[in-house]
Amino acid sequence: MILDFIPSATREAGLEALMKGAGKFTRYIPIPQPTLLVGAGSSQRLGEVVAGFGHSKVLIVTDSVISKLGLLKGLQDALQEGGAKSVVFDEITPDAPIPLVERGIAFCRDHDCDAIVAFGGGSSMDSAKAIAMAFANPKPLRQLAGYFKGRRSPLPIYAVPTTAGTGSEVTVAAVVSDPSKHDKIVIIDPRLVPKMAALDPALMTGLPPHITAATGIDALTHAIESYVGNWATPYTDGMALAAVGLIFGNLRTCYTDGKNIAAREKMALASTYAGLAFTRANVGYVHAIAHQFGGKYHTPHGLANAIMLPHVMRYSAPSITKRLAQLAVRAKLGKASERDDALADKFLDAIDDLNRDLGIPLYLDKLQEADIPALAKAACHEAHTGYPVPRYMTQKQCEQLIRQVLPPKHDAVDVTAKSQPPKKLP
Ligand SMILES: [Zn+2]
Numbered sequence: 001m002i003l004d005f006i007p008s009a010t011r012e013a014g015l016e017a018l019m020k021g022a023g024k025f026t027r028y029i030p031i032p033q034p035t036l037l038v039g040a041g042s043s044q045r046l047g048e049v050v051a052g053f054g055h056s057k058v059l060i061v062t063d064s065v066i067s068k069l070g071l072l073k074g075l076q077d078a079l080q081e082g083g084a085k086s087v088v089f090d091e092i093t094p095d096a097p098i099p100l101v102e103r104g105i106a107f108c109r110d111h112d113c114d115a116i117v118a119f120g121g122g123s124s125m126d127s128a129k130a131i132a133m134a135f136a137n138p139k140p141l142r143q144l145a146g147y148f149k150g151r152r153s154p155l156p157i158y159a160v161p162t163t164a165g166t167g168s169e170v171t172v173a174a175v176v177s178d179p180s181k182h183d184k185i186v187i188i189d190p191r192l193v194p195k196m197a198a199l200d201p202a203l204m205t206g207l208p209p210h211i212t213a214a215t216g217i218d219a220l221t222h223a224i225e226s227y228v229g230n231w232a233t234p235y236t237d238g239m240a241l242a243a244v245g246l247i248f249g250n251l252r253t254c255y256t257d258g259k260n261i262a263a264r265e266k267m268a269l270a271s272t273y274a275g276l277a278f279t280r281a282n283v284g285y286v287h288a289i290a291h292q293f294g295g296k297y298h299t300p301h302g303l304a305n306a307i308m309l310p311h312v313m314r315y316s317a318p319s320i321t322k323r324l325a326q327l328a329v330r331a332k333l334g335k336a337s338e339r340d341d342a343l344a345d346k347f348l349d350a351i352d353d354l355n356r357d358l359g360i361p362l363y364l365d366k367l368q369e370a371d372i373p374a375l376a377k378a379a380c381h382e383a384h385t386g387y388p389v390p391r392y393m394t395q396k397q398c399e400q401l402i403r404q405v406l407p408p409k410h411d412a413v414d415v416t417a418k419s420q421p422p423k424k425l426p
Contacts, residue, residue, distance in 0.1 A: 031172055031190050031279060034159065037198045038269065040261055043119075043160045044074035046198035050115060050158055051082020058086045059113035059155075061104060061128035062120045063093065066162060071203050072119060075160065087111045089131075092120060096127045097177045098141050098185070104131045108155075115156045118194065121215075122166035122301075125159060129174035129192045132157050141176060145185035159194035162203045164254070164267040165215025165302055167222055167275020169197035199272060201264035209255050213358035214302030216251040216267060219243060220354075221290075221305040222274035224313070226281035227327060228320040230388035239277040241330045246270035248331035248350070255358050285393065286312045288383035289402060292375045297366040306360040310351050311401045317344055319391035324348065363407040372402050 037045050050058060058079055060072060067090035079086045089107045091100060108116070108131055118128030132154035133144055144150055159169035174187040207215075223243035226236050246266045253263035289312070290304035299307075317324060325343035329336050333346040376398035383389050393401070 029190065032193045033276065034170055034194045035196045036272065037196065037200075039265060040200060040202040041074065042198040043071075043200040043203060044078045046117070046158060046160060046196060047075040047078025047084075048082055049196065050117065051079050051084040053115070053156075055084050055115040055156070057111060057113045057115075058084055059108050059111065059116045059128075059131070060086055060088045060090075061092060061116060061118050061131060062088065062090045062124050064090045066090070066120050066124075069206065071162065075117065075119070086117075087113065092124045092127050094121075094123050095177045095184075096123045097179045099179075101127050101130050101134075101141060101176050104128075105134045108135050113155070115158065117158045117160060118169075119160045119162065121161070121163045122168045125161065125166065125168035126174040126176065128159075129154070129157060130176050130187055131155075133174065133187055133189065133192065141187075142178070142185055144187050147188050149187065150189060150191075153191050154189070157192065157194045159197040160200060160203070161197065161268070161271070163207060163211065163215040164204060164264070164271040165218040167219065167271050167278065169194055169199075170272055170275040171279040197272065199265070199268035201261045201268055204254075204264045204268065205259045205261065207258060209258065210359065211302075212251075212254050212258060212267075213360060214300050214306060215271070216247060216254065216302070217306035217309065217355070217358065217360065218302035219267070219271035219274045220247045220251070221286050221309055222278040222283065223247065223270070224309070224327065225283040225286055225387075226274070226277040228316065228323045228390050229281055229284050230390060231281045233281065236277040236281040239273040240281075241326070243270040243274040243277065244327050245330045245332070246273070248333075248354070251354065252357055282387055284312070284387050284389045285316075285379065285383050285398070285401075288379040288387060289375070289398070291382060292379050293364060293367075295378075296371060296375060297364070299364060299366070303360070304364070306355055306358075307362075307364050307405050308401070310348065310355065311404050313348055313351060315393060315397070315401055316389075316391040317348065320344075323390075362405070364405045365407055367402070367406050369403075369406060372399050372406070376402055 076086050089104050116128050116132050118125045133150045136152040136154050137150040161169045172190050172192055175184050177184050223240040227240035247270045250263040250266040253260050254267050286305050286308050289308045293299040293304040321340050321344045324347045325340040328334050328343040328347035333350050334343045376395050380395050380398050
């Protein structure tokens with residue numbers, strides 16, 4: 001669940017305890033599910049609904065790019081027509097730091113807002129959740145880190161995700177960076193799940209291909225890791241399978257034809273379904289390793305997942321052959337009547353093919369051999385204290401997996417070798 005959002009924080013003692021308790025939390029405590037509005041223009045409809053709830057002043061939390069592109073207009077117009085005022089805090093950056101979120105809290109207080117719309121990618125969502133909780137419980141953000149630390153309910157939160165990947169619109173956590181301590185704090189509370197989310201594909205048509213690819217594979221990783229992990233339930237299985245089918249059917253189209261509204265809508269649904277799955281069934285080694293790449297090299301989360309996904313799945317395959325076979329059938333790679341091991345192989349190959357078609361590199365260009373033992377140690381620690389991994393690996397085995405994405409020494413340029421057509425011999 002939330003642990004998806006814990007990059008470098010795993011070494012912090014307080015968070016370790018949280019991670020150990022995470023399974024109990026997600027498995028036995030009901031997590032609310034937002035009402036979904038889906039389709040082009042749904043962000044405007046969300047504005048109509050929010051105004052209809054009688055909120056008088058709504059804070060929109062977003063980033064400056066979204067604000068400058070004019071993507072807020074439909075929402076703001078609808079709020080105004082419905083009689084609700086709105087103010088925009090558009091300073092959110094990736095991995096928003098505590099001082100920035102504190103400015104957002106002060107902004108919310110100065111304007112006396114009574115609801116928040118989170119509008120953007122994962123960082124805007126998380127910042128909005130943190131602002132909502134801290135507004136209702138005025139104390140330093142660090143004191144709100146952990147489970148149920150806010151006595152009063154946060155301001156009502158609504159969400160408009162603008163990437164199809166993180167699934168933050170349906171999760172229980174808010175992660176905020178603490179630059180002074182070089183770590184992250186995680187606020188966890190089921191009341192942080194937005195009341196309603198608008199999946200508006202019209203907002204996603206301008207997303208650049210490389211971000212479409214990375215966030216899309218992040219969603220795929222959420223779906224796969226929740227499906228093959230040991231905490232999967234019939235509910236999370238249904239969500240994960242639906243997400244995998246939609247992603248294999250639509251992500252390539254979104255990458256090559258970004259303005260395709262129908263494909264964008266299906267990817268938006270897929271990432272939300274994957275979010276509903278992993279916020280309950282959690283993730284695995286792909287995320288555990290990707291978080292270390294993010295912490296050490298600032299590799300974008302989705303890209304780090306995409307690079308590691310094929311390797312972790314091949315390692316895990318002997319323990320999850322049947323599950324991989326089921327995923328292959330849902331991805332329309334074969335028929336259920338085929339042998340499980342043949343289907344599982346097809347699924348593993350299909351991940352390679354998808355990565356290649358989306359321009360995902362085979363190697364992590366910044367990775368250094370000397371860093372590998374520490375990265376593997378931290379990844380294993382994160383996985384073994386928090387994730388229901390289907391096939392255990394030792395630190396040495398983890399090092400070997402990471403070594404597979406080490407760029408070849410004398411081949412620094414050709415990092416996307418597999419994405420190049422084979423050279424024709426004269
Ligand atoms: Zn993720």
